[in-house]
Amino acid sequence: MPYLPIPASSDLLPEGYYVTRWQEPGRAEADFGRFDVKRVVRTIYILFSKSEIPIAPEGKEIMDLADLSTPLPEWFTEEDLSIYASLYEKNGFTYPLQIPYRALHNIKGINVPPDPTIQVPxxxxxxxxxxxxxxxxxxxxxxxxxxxxxxxxxxxxxxxxxxxxxxxxxxxxxxxxxxxxxxxxxxxx
Known part of the structure; x- marks a missing residue:
């Protein structure tokens, strides 16, 4: 998400939006934990490669949104999926959920500097x-x-x-x- 000198606010996002859901400690872990790591990564690539905003309806979680018959994007191979999944199997999803999703909560009370402009190209x-x-x-x-x-x-x-x-x-x-x-x-x- 590009830099904007305003605090991030989940109030601007729908409740079922993945950012809102993944900000809540434990929620994504429970959602992801229902499936093997490879299916989680597959689902993320399928959902996030579309042009629609992934929003879960009430009573559903983000991982419920993907149709398992949907193929991977043509530029993301089964080999890519296996490599990515092996990395997440080794290291888990904690850090990717922390930065940026849960860090957004910590930004809410941030004091914006008097001149928040970025001075480099x-x-x-x-x-x-x-x-x-x-x-x-x-x-x-x-x-x-x-x-x-x-x-x-x-x-x-x-x-x-x-x-x-x-x-x-x-x-x-x-x-x-x-x-x-x-x-x-x-x-x-």
């Missing part, structure tokens, strides 16, 4: 089809220039078919954008 690469672009406040911040008030030297690159995992979906394109950005902002010694 910033590149933000986003997928046009990322479900998070459907949040009205986020779309406004990204597309209508609100972020430029706080990040004055910012380049935003939208990849038309990109989803939430744009860096995995289009690695060559993302790498080229990063290389071009760095070259364009190099300081001669």
């Amino acid at each position: 910033v590149l933000l690469i986003e997928g046009e089809k990322d479900y998070s672009n459907k949040h009205p406040w986020r779309y406004q911040a990204m597309k209508e220039g609100i972020m430029q008030k706080y990040v004055r030297d910012m380049e935003i690159s939208f990849i038309p078919e990109g989803c939430h995992f744009v860096q995995e979906q289009f690695p060559d394109q993302v790498n080229q954008l990063i290389i071009s950005f760095v070259k364009g902002h190099s300081v001669n010694s």
